[in-house]
Amino acid sequence: MERLVGTITESVTYFSVAAWLLGELKIINSELGRLALSATAVSDLSNLVLCEFFSLVRCWVVSPSLAVGRAGSTIFFLVLLFGVVRPWMFWVIRTTPEGWPVEEVYIMIIVMLALASGMFTHWLDHTPLPGAFLIGLAVPDGPPLGSTLVEKFDCLANGIFLVIYVTTSAMRVHPKKMLADPSAVKFTCVFVIATFFAKFTSCFVASCWSRIPLRDYMVLSDATFSVLTLSILVNATIIPILVKYLYDPVLRKYACYQQRNIMHLKPDSELRVVACVHRTEHVSALVDVLDIACPTKESPNVVYALHLVELVGRASLVFIAHQKDGNRVAGSFHHIVAFNNYEKNNWGMVTVNAFTAISPSELIHEDVCTLALDKQASFILLPFHRK
Incomplete structure (x- = not known):
C-alpha cells in the first residue's frame, strides 16, 4: 500500500x-x-x-x-x-x-x-x-x-x-x-x-x-x-x-513577424484587422474606425472580432472560434451579432470572423498577439477600456 x-x-x-x-x-x-x-x-x-x-x-x-x-x-x-x-x-x-x-x-x-x-x-x-x-x-x-x-x-x-x-x-x-x-x-x-x-x-x-x-x-x-x-x-x-x-x-513566435503592418501591404490587397472588444458599447466605435478604411470589393476588409473576457471562476483557458450558420453567428453575445450586421451591410466588401478569448487579465494580450500572428493581420484595434 x-x-x-x-x-x-x-x-x-x-x-x-x-x-x-x-x-x-x-x-x-x-x-x-x-x-x-x-x-x-x-x-x-x-x-x-x-x-x-x-x-x-x-x-x-x-x-x-x-x-x-x-x-x-x-x-x-x-x-x-x-x-x-x-x-x-x-x-x-x-x-x-x-x-x-x-x-x-x-x-x-x-x-x-x-x-x-x-x-x-x-x-x-x-x-x-x-x-x-x-x-x-x-x-x-x-x-x-x-x-x-x-x-x-x-x-x-x-x-x-x-x-x-x-x-x-x-x-x-x-x-x-x-x-x-x-x-x-x-x-x-x-x-x-x-x-x-x-x-x-x-x-x-x-x-x-x-x-x-x-x-x-x-x-x-x-x-x-x-x-x-x-x-x-x-x-x-x-x-x-x-x-x-x-x-x-x-522570441520564437514573433522572430519573423517584424514587417507585418499597413505600410507593407501590397496595393489592392485585403486589409486584415483584429478588432478587440471588452464590452458591447465598444462595437459602435470600432465599426466607425473600420469604415474609415473604405473597403471595396477589390480591396476588402477581413475583420477578426475578438471578445476579451477575464478568466474568473475557472482554471483552464478558453479560446472559441464562433462558427457561422447561414446569416447567423452561433452564440448569444451581442457584439458578435453587431459585427455580423456590419458584415451584411457591407456584403462582398467585409468579412467578419468572431472569436472569444478567456484568459487572465495580465496575460490576455498573448491571445491578441497570437490571433494576429495566426491570421497574418496588419492592424490591431484595442478599445480604451479603463474608466
Whole structure:
C-alpha cells in the first residue's frame, strides 16, 4: 500500500499544480501552456480512474459483495452529481438576474454538498479530496456562480488552509528516519528519480515528434514521506528555473513577424484587422474606425472580432472560434451579432470572423498577439477600456 501511494504521488502531474505554475511563469496561454494544461487534465482524470479501479480490486480480494456495493455507490454518486446537481446549478444561474450576486443560500448549499461529497469518498475508503474535486468539476465555470465561489473561498483556501497544510507536512519530515530503513529509502529514491526521468523523457520525445523546439492514513512511513516531500521541494525549485531558461514564447513566435503592418501591404490587397472588444458599447466605435478604411470589393476588409473576457471562476483557458450558420453567428453575445450586421451591410466588401478569448487579465494580450500572428493581420484595434 505504501509503495502504491508513492507511485501515485510521483507519477501523476496534478492539473491545479500545473495551472498555478504556468500562471506564475506567465506562460499559461502560450502554446506550451495550453499543451501542458491539456496533458495534466488527462493525467488527473486517469489518476482518478486508476485509483478507483485499484481500490475496487483490493476490496474485491477481501469481499466481492463489498466491492460491488462500492462500485454501485460510486456510479450512483456520479449520476446524481452530473445528472441532478449540475443541472440545478444551471437553474441557479438562469434565475439570477444579470449583474446580481448569487443568493447566499445557494452558496451554502454548494459548500455543504462539497463537505458531504468528501465524507462520501472517505466512506468509500478514499481521501475526501476526490469528492470535493468532483463537486468543483460539476460547478459551471465563470460568472456568476463559479466566480462567486472563487471570490468567497479563494483567500480562505489558499491563504490559510494551504499554508497550514504545507507547514504541517514539512514539520513531519524526519531526516534521521530516512536512514532507519535503508531498503525503503533506496527504493523510494530510485523510484523518484525513475518517475521524474520517465515524465521528462515522455514529454521530450513527444515534443521532438511534434517538432517543438528545444488527511493522515499512515500509509507512508516517516522515511518515505520525508524523501517524497524533499523531492517535491527539489522539483518545485528546479523545474520553474528550467522552464524559464528553455522556453521563451515571445522570441520564437514573433522572430519573423517584424514587417507585418499597413505600410507593407501590397496595393489592392485585403486589409486584415483584429478588432478587440471588452464590452458591447465598444462595437459602435470600432465599426466607425473600420469604415474609415473604405473597403471595396477589390480591396476588402477581413475583420477578426475578438471578445476579451477575464478568466474568473475557472482554471483552464478558453479560446472559441464562433462558427457561422447561414446569416447567423452561433452564440448569444451581442457584439458578435453587431459585427455580423456590419458584415451584411457591407456584403462582398467585409468579412467578419468572431472569436472569444478567456484568459487572465495580465496575460490576455498573448491571445491578441497570437490571433494576429495566426491570421497574418496588419492592424490591431484595442478599445480604451479603463474608466
